[in-house]
Amino acid sequence: MKDLKIAVIGYGYWGPNLVRNFTNLENSTVSHVVDESPDRLEKVKKLYPSINVTSSLTEILENPEIDCIIIATPISTHYDIAKKALEHNKHVLVEKPMTNSVKHAKELIELSKKKKKVLMVDHTYLYTGAIQKIKKIIDKNMIGEIQYIDSTRINLGLFQPDVNVLWDLAAHDISICSYLMNENPISVQAVGKSHTDSDFEDIAYLTLHFKSKKIIHFNCSWISPVKIRYMLIGGNKKMIIFNDLETTEKVKIYDTKYKTKTNPKNDRQILADYRVGDIFIPKLTTREGLSSMVEDFVSAIIDKTKPISNYDIGLQVVKILEAAQRSITNQGKEVKI
Amino acid sequence: MKDLKIAVIGYGYWGPNLVRNFTNLENSTVSHVVDESPDRLEKVKKLYPSINVTSSLTEILENPEIDCIIIATPISTHYDIAKKALEHNKHVLVEKPMTNSVKHAKELIELSKKKKKVLMVDHTYLYTGAIQKIKKIIDKNMIGEIQYIDSTRINLGLFQPDVNVLWDLAAHDISICSYLMNENPISVQAVGKSHTDSDFEDIAYLTLHFKSKKIIHFNCSWISPVKIRYMLIGGNKKMIIFNDLETTEKVKIYDTKYKTKTNPKNDRQILADYRVGDIFIPKLTTREGLSSMVEDFVSAIIDKTKPISNYDIGLQVVKILEAAQRSITNQGKEVKI
Amino acid sequence: MKDLKIAVIGYGYWGPNLVRNFTNLENSTVSHVVDESPDRLEKVKKLYPSINVTSSLTEILENPEIDCIIIATPISTHYDIAKKALEHNKHVLVEKPMTNSVKHAKELIELSKKKKKVLMVDHTYLYTGAIQKIKKIIDKNMIGEIQYIDSTRINLGLFQPDVNVLWDLAAHDISICSYLMNENPISVQAVGKSHTDSDFEDIAYLTLHFKSKKIIHFNCSWISPVKIRYMLIGGNKKMIIFNDLETTEKVKIYDTKYKTKTNPKNDRQILADYRVGDIFIPKLTTREGLSSMVEDFVSAIIDKTKPISNYDIGLQVVKILEAAQRSITNQGKEVKI
């Protein structure tokens, strides 16, 4: 079978990783890289002399040889490029989040259905060894029903040019929660603040409310002196901590439980009962998540499989982010989804 | 000078620490311990044969020899005991938070003024080497103006019998922020949830809003598999991390800065500039905070000094907690203070 | 049954812990504390008004009411005090290491046999939840045969007045290894150096050689800027790490294996095969080791049980330390045991 011909649009922060992974993949060849910066294009040429470089997106769209467009440009440009790509009958893989509005995300999904082309969002985290292992643990009911999720994702920079910190960092958390849970939130609340000349919040807190009364909470910052990637997943049987900065102990499963009840004789009195038990740290695959992601994209095209990071998850992420944005603008008011 | 005679009410979790510290202090003698549990009183007798034990509060109140009443009972009982103690002309030290309502806190303050007796709240954290060092660093303007504070204070249990997790854990954070900052919040928002049969939230998130647009955020939980005590204090010159679980590196000062501005020619474009520099870890005193706290209480009586953990901070904590409670009940609505 | 009457000799660093634990124990009463320093005796009186204090050891030895002598004085004094105590028909618990010479240790053991009195050494580590758990894991053959043990035990101070760092710190490691293994070393090598005016080495490295060709290595220092208590125990099936400074993760069991063989066709070529697997962190009891140790001592007297930290282990520790001393003096020469 002929290799899929891949064009990568944008060679900034993430583009080089995409080029490297598609290059290492069977069944695909990166034939073109598009970027406005001649410096970046020169870098491509130095590392990959066989890849063609250009600053013209049109040239790529009109090239019938190219099967897939990989979009690694700023978020506000996703919709335009993806739309054009689908209209030109290309398969599309777009950086997370899919678009900066629900309206646009839905339009792209409709267009991809109409054109029968794959539209996939690069929520790489879902493909990491850690999240794949956690998904299996939850699906096997090892931790029981999820009671809460709490994530802290903070670091210094990189400030995004066209969105706030939630669109950048919480996008990861939302995709992970959507993937792990069988339930979607019914409303969100968010507060945030910009500490610079920019309008885009660099610190923000997001709470998701569920019909089951669960709450999920994300703490995001671009202006923390330290980097933290720390997620707690509390089940009613066990609890998980996912610390992505750990090298060999990313996922820890705590045999920890709690139970309290009010004393039937004295409803003011709480009887507490909790147990701390063993901790288990499963071995994770060391395969790069991005490598599985690009493979999943190519499978979706060749084998017509439904990708893990499919457009439903992509849309769900944009829905929550858009609602969160509205909540921030309204001083943390609850916004239905 | 004659030693102050001290009676400690409540010998549960914190009472033993208070007895030990007042016993080691000059100028004070613990003469009585009051508790309803004979078992606990027996423990007192075994360790301190010279201390009198009783289950009768009245006996203590009516004993004219006793100068000070130290209240280490559940929060819902603070007001009653403190009121009676002041009415019987005793100095009062009450566990944090002072009361479970602003109304009661104000009443106690008025009564202490009228009776000319010391009323102090045991916000022990303010006396630790870490917070004393941070206070000095901030007052010397070493980190510039505070931009944000973010605190995570989570662990498994101990569930409080008569209040939710904010009244228990956020009480620490609020007292610390009140002490460190020159500004009080104008409104709060909080969400929380109980995961047990009890009505009291065991997870809760609290955001404080300031006139200066600052936000401060607290993450509190009684049902985390791990214990975390982690506070970020971001200044516009430097940043501090206070990790209370570290043995020798509790306070770290990061020479970290960020600045972004929109490009004047293209207001869509953000120019980001951040710097990561050296880290400095100051040596802290190893004196137990509680030891300084009881000394401050005794000084307030003998030398008429204003204690660090005075009733103004005590009242401020109750104000914020009461507002937070109302916000939780109203699904996270903003509540003015 | 009448309580055992206990006299504690020495109220410096460790004495207070012994008094506290014997006080909390059933079947025993601390009746006397002996120390040369009036300040220390005053401290005893303040905390325990019912305990008699004195600076006269003779008074204690000649008091027929006293059943047991607990020796918490500098190492060079152990032999004299223990000998007198046994001669006066007292049971003896002596701080580790038992004596500073093998000759003296053997003498005490003979005397205790002759007098039919318990002689036990306080190797507290053996009673901690961590070592008890590790012992069980090894005895159940979960890690297979022990291949190596490697321990780092370093900190700043406390310099001992009459022995070098091995007698102080390696004493712990040697007692642990003696307890965990079924084999005694046949020779030792040690190097060390004093970095002060004192003759006693403050850094030293000790290697134990076994008939089975195993090697065990201890790294000890009093002049490290950080405190480390880190022991690796490599089995041929699994490996254990015991990090005593961890709060909740002291003992980790690694499902890690390695195997290499030379290529039969080309004996220069090594075929390596290693596997990194899951990690398991067992829950440990939180009971203080010292509390179990004093209970074991009292049981040895009342129930005639053989204590875990018996004089055989005590003697073994002194044998190795004495040999290590000789090796240091001889520039690291191998010394047979």
Added chain:
Amino acid sequence: MKDLKIAVIGYGYWGPNLVRNFTNLENSTVSHVVDESPDRLEKVKKLYPSINVTSSLTEILENPEIDCIIIATPISTHYDIAKKALEHNKHVLVEKPMTNSVKHAKELIELSKKKKKVLMVDHTYLYTGAIQKIKKIIDKNMIGEIQYIDSTRINLGLFQPDVNVLWDLAAHDISICSYLMNENPISVQAVGKSHTDSDFEDIAYLTLHFKSKKIIHFNCSWISPVKIRYMLIGGNKKMIIFNDLETTEKVKIYDTKYKTKTNPKNDRQILADYRVGDIFIPKLTTREGLSSMVEDFVSAIIDKTKPISNYDIGLQVVKILEAAQRSITNQGKEVKI
């Protein structure tokens, strides 16, 4: 000026890093890669289509266009390849350690002098931001005179095929100490053991003795369940810890001192005095050490500068390793250098 033409011999573990760094460097072009494995050569072709690949070393040696030979093959082959390369008038960069015998190392140095070609050893560690910073700190006398160095360098695998763990791991430590100190050891002692079918020790301990009575100690293992890279450098004014596995806190400077003296009145009594102070964590450059190393090599050729990782350090490393080997064979006997 024309670029230097570089041939890299060996494309196993380290070769790819060398190719990448020489490719990114100005003034140099990787023209050839030599390896016996067709698979590896195919990998080169995929990533760098412009590089020529071959399995014939002779072809490279006889190619007059090639200026430099970079040797990244097993240690036992270094001497042969380097000798031929120098004889063919190539500059040589050889992986650490330079050779497996002092005799061969000296021969290569003589040959390089005679041929007036650069001979350099890739002790990459010397070029890292951490070691460069530590070197500056020491040279500025900030920690005073070095009292001791203690390094732990352990992990699981990679077993080397033709040398023991000291030749692999201690080579790093020896090069670092040679670079940081103004004094060479006068003798060494080492013990080690193989736990596999191989003859090569996989655990070994090495002690260096100095005329000044200093001791330096290295703990190396290929069969540890965890990776540790931890070096303590104790000065008589301050102390440094270099933890290479830390992301942002690799180098910590402790304002820690100790002093003891014997009591002049009672020479049995030790008066100890130690102080724990602030900790300072300097910002390090994030430049890859290997990138500076290849630049230093090219400078040595073009600008005739003396490289940091020069053949004197390279020879010193081999001297100590050879002596250590002899000590292991003789049960840890002291071996003069």
